[in-house]
Amino acid sequence: MQNIKWLYLYCKKYGLRWLLCCLSMAIAVVCMCLISYISYVVQNALLEQVSLMGTDLLMGYLDRTDGLLDTFVEDIEQYGEVDRYSFVGSDIFYFEQNVYDLKFVENSYFDLYQMEIGSGRLFYDFEDEHVVVVGKDLANTFRLHDRILYHNQWYTVIGILDSVSESFYGNDNTCVFVPYRFYDSSHTQLLMKSTDEVFTKQYLSYYLDMYAIEYEIFCQSQIKEAMKLLLELMEKVLYIIGCVSFVVSMLGIGNVMLFSVEQRKSEIGIRKAMGASDFSIFIQFLLEVCVMSVVGYVMGMVLSVLCILLFSWYLDSHFHLTISMSLYLLLMCLGIGSIAGVAPAYLACKKDVVDVLSV
Amino acid sequence: MIVLEGVSKDFVMKGRVVQALKNVNMCIDDGDFVVIVGKSGSGKSTLLHILGGLLSADSGKYLVDGVDVFSYSAKQLAMFRANTIGFVFQQFYLVPYLSVYENIKLPLVYGKHLEHEAQIMSYLQVLQLDLWKQHLPHQLSGGQKQRVCIIRALMNRPKLLLCDEPTGALDHQSAQQIMQLLKVLNRSGMTIVLVTHDLRYKSLGNRLFRVDNGMVCECKI
Numbered sequence: 001m002q003n004i005k006w007l008y009l010y011c012k013k014y015g016l017r018w019l020l021c022c023l024s025m026a027i028a029v030v031c032m033c034l035i036s037y038i039s040y041v042v043q044n045a046l047l048e049q050v051s052l053m054g055t056d057l058l059m060g061y062l063d064r065t066d067g068l069l070d071t072f073v074e075d076i077e078q079y080g081e082v083d084r085y086s087f088v089g090s091d092i093f094y095f096e097q098n099v100y101d102l103k104f105v106e107n108s109y110f111d112l113y114q115m116e117i118g119s120g121r122l123f124y125d126f127e128d129e130h131v132v133v134v135g136k137d138l139a140n141t142f143r144l145h146d147r148i149l150y151h152n153q154w155y156t157v158i159g160i161l162d163s164v165s166e167s168f169y170g171n172d173n174t175c176v177f178v179p180y181r182f183y184d185s186s187h188t189q190l191l192m193k194s195t196d197e198v199f200t201k202q203y204l205s206y207y208l209d210m211y212a213i214e215y216e217i218f219c220q221s222q223i224k225e226a227m228k229l230l231l232e233l234m235e236k237v238l239y240i241i242g243c244v245s246f247v248v249s250m251l252g253i254g255n256v257m258l259f260s261v262e263q264r265k266s267e268i269g270i271r272k273a274m275g276a277s278d279f280s281i282f283i284q285f286l287l288e289v290c291v292m293s294v295v296g297y298v299m300g301m302v303l304s305v306l307c308i309l310l311f312s313w314y315l316d317s318h319f320h321l322t323i324s325m326s327l328y329l330l331l332m333c334l335g336i337g338s339i340a341g342v343a344p345a346y347l348a349c350k351k352d353v354v355d356v357l358s359v
Numbered sequence: 360m361i362v363l364e365g366v367s368k369d370f371v372m373k374g375r376v377v378q379a380l381k382n383v384n385m386c387i388d389d390g391d392f393v394v395i396v397g398k399s400g401s402g403k404s405t406l407l408h409i410l411g412g413l414l415s416a417d418s419g420k421y422l423v424d425g426v427d428v429f430s431y432s433a434k435q436l437a438m439f440r441a442n443t444i445g446f447v448f449q450q451f452y453l454v455p456y457l458s459v460y461e462n463i464k465l466p467l468v469y470g471k472h473l474e475h476e477a478q479i480m481s482y483l484q485v486l487q488l489d490l491w492k493q494h495l496p497h498q499l500s501g502g503q504k505q506r507v508c509i510i511r512a513l514m515n516r517p518k519l520l521l522c523d524e525p526t527g528a529l530d531h532q533s534a535q536q537i538m539q540l541l542k543v544l545n546r547s548g549m550t551i552v553l554v555t556h557d558l559r560y561k562s563l564g565n566r567l568f569r570v571d572n573g574m575v576c577e578c579k580i
C-alpha cells in the first residue's frame with residue numbers, strides 16, 4: 001500500500017515519462033485488439049461468401065454429347081445420395097454494346113442457391129416458351145415483359161430475382177438465366193448438393209469412371225477448408241506482428257526503468273541505510289512496472305474499444321472484442337511488464353549502499 | 360555498549376590496495392557523544408559505514424551489546440539498520456518526490472519501534488518545520504533539509520545516531536543550530552557519533568577520536 005502511495009507521489013513529479021511508457025504498452029494492446037477485430041471481420045466476410053456457395057456442392061465439367069451423362073444422372077437420381085442437382089451451361093450475349101453473362105439452368109438451380117423471385121415468376125409454368133429471369137442488378141436494364149435477342153431467338157423477361165450475395169463462382173445478380181433446355185453446347189457443368197460430400201465424391205467418381213465420362217470434381221468444403229487455413233495463418237502472422245509491438249514496448253519500459261533506477265540510486269541508498277531489505281526494494285520497483293503495465297492495459301483497452309466502435313460504425317460490422325482476449329492481454333501486459341521490470345529491479349536491489357551514497 | 364575490536368578494511372582499486380582502516384579498537388558507552396576528526400581520506404566515513412552496518416570489515420569484530428554484527432545475514436543487517444541505527448549524511452539524501460512529511464515517515468515502513476504522529480509533530484514544531492511539512496525537499500534551504508534528515512533519523516528511536524559531516528554543506532549559523540540539536544539529543548540519552556572536519560566542534564562531545572591514515576586513537580579534549 002505504501003508502495004502505491006510512493007508511486008503516486010513519484011508520478012506526480014515525474015509522471016510524463018511514466019505515462020509515455022504506459023502509452024507504449026497501451027498501443028501494443030490496441031494493436032492486438034485491432035488485429036483480433038480485423039481478422040474477425042475479414043474471416044466473417046470471407047466465410048460468409050464461401051457458405052453462400054451452398055454447403056457441400058459439387059461441380060464438374062462434363063461432356064454430354066454421347067448421352068452417357070443422361071444415363072448417369074438417371075442412375076444418380078435413382079440410387080444416389082444426391083439431394084438436388086442442376087445442369088448449368090454458360091455463355092455471354094451482347095445487348096446495346098454491353099456484354100452480359102448468360103446461365104442456362106434448371107429450375108432446381110434456384111433451389112440450390114436459395115434464390116427468391118423479386119417480381120414476376122420463375123420458369124416453372126413455362127414449358128416451351130422462350131423466357132428468361134434476370135438478376136437483381138439488371139432490374140434497371142431489363143424490365144418485365146422486355147424481349148431479348150439471343151442466337152436469332154427472342155426471349156421474354158418473366159421474372160426479376162431478389163438480391164443474392166456474390167458467390168464464389170461469380171455474381172448471380174448480374175446474370176441472365178435461361179432454361180437449360182435451350183442450351184446447345186457439348187460441355188456442361190453439373191452442380192450437386194449432397195449431405196455427405198466425401199461419400200458422394202467417391203460415389204460419383206465410381207460412376208463417372210464406369211461410364212467413361214471425363215470429369216473434374218470441385219468440392220466446396222475443400223475450398224472452404226483451404227480458405228480457413230489461409231485465414232488462420234493470416235491471423236497468426238498478424239498476432240506475431242502484434243507481439244513484436246509488445247516486445248518493443250517491453251524494451252522501452254526496460255530502458256526507462258533502468259534509467260529510473262540510475263536516477264534514483266541515492267533514494268535506493270537512503271532506503272537501504274534506513275533498513276530497507278533487498279527484497280523490499282526489489283518489490284518496490286517491480287510493483288512500479290506492474291502498475292505501469294496495468295495502467296497501460298487499461299488505457300489500451302479504452303482506446304481499443306473506442307477504435308473498434310469507430311471501425312464497426314464505419315465498416316458497418318459487429319463490435320467484436322472477446323473477454324478471453326481481454327484477459328489474455330492483461331496477462332500479456334503483466335508478463336511483459338514483469339519481464340521488463342525484473343532486471344532493473346534486481347539491479348536496484350543489489351546496488352551497494354556505500355557506493356551509491358558516496359557519489 | 361559498542362565495541363570495535365581489531366577492525367581492518369582494505370579497498371582494492373585496480374590492483375592498488377588502500378588500507379582505509381587499520382586495526383581499529385574502539386569502545387563507545389551508551390550515552391556517549393563521540394566526535395571523530397581527521398584529514399580528508401583518512402577513513403572517517405568508512406568507519407561510520409562500518410558502525411552503521413552498511414559495510415563489513417575484512418577482519419575484526421563489531422559488537423553491539425555483545426552481539427557480533429559482522430556475523431549477521433543480509434536480512435539481519437537490514438533489521439539492524441532499521442531498528443538500531445540512525446543516519447545523517449552531509450548530502451541530505453532526501454527523496455525528491457516525497458514531501459517533507461513523507462520523507463520523515465520513510466523509516467517507519469522498515470523499522471519496528473515506531474514514533475507516534477504526535478511526536479513527529481512536536482519535532483517539526485521544535486525545529487520550526489511545521490509550516491514546511493507539505494513542501495518538497497527542493498523547496499527547502501540546506502539547514503532546513505538537514506533538520507528534516509535529523510528528524511527522519513530519529514524516527515526509529517535509534518540506539519546509535521551516526522552523523523557524517525552533517526554541517527558540511529551548511530553555513531556557520533545553521534551548523535551551530537544543528538550541533539545544538541545534537542547536543543540536546545545526547546542529553547536525552549542518545550548515543551551519537553559525529554564525524555566532522557571542523558575543529559571548532561571537537562569539544563562538543565564528551566569523547567574525541569582522531570583518525571589518521573586509517574588508524575584511530577582517542578585524544579584528550
Ligand SMILES: Nc1ncnc2c1ncn2[C@@H]1O[C@H](COP(=O)(O)OP(=O)(O)OP(=O)(O)O)[C@@H](O)[C@H]1O
Pocket residue numbers: 354355370371372377378379397398399400401402403404405406
Ligand atoms: N568504495 C570504495 N572503493 C575504493 N576505495 C574507497 C572506497 N571508499 C573509500 N575508499 C578509500 O578509502 C579511504 C578512506 O575513505 P573515506 O571516505 O573513509 O575518507 P574520509 O575520511 O571520509 O574522507 P572525507 O573527509 O574526504 O570524507 C580513501 O583513501 C578512499 O579513497
Ligand SMILES: [Mg+2]
Pocket residue numbers: 403404405523
Ligand atoms: Mg567522508
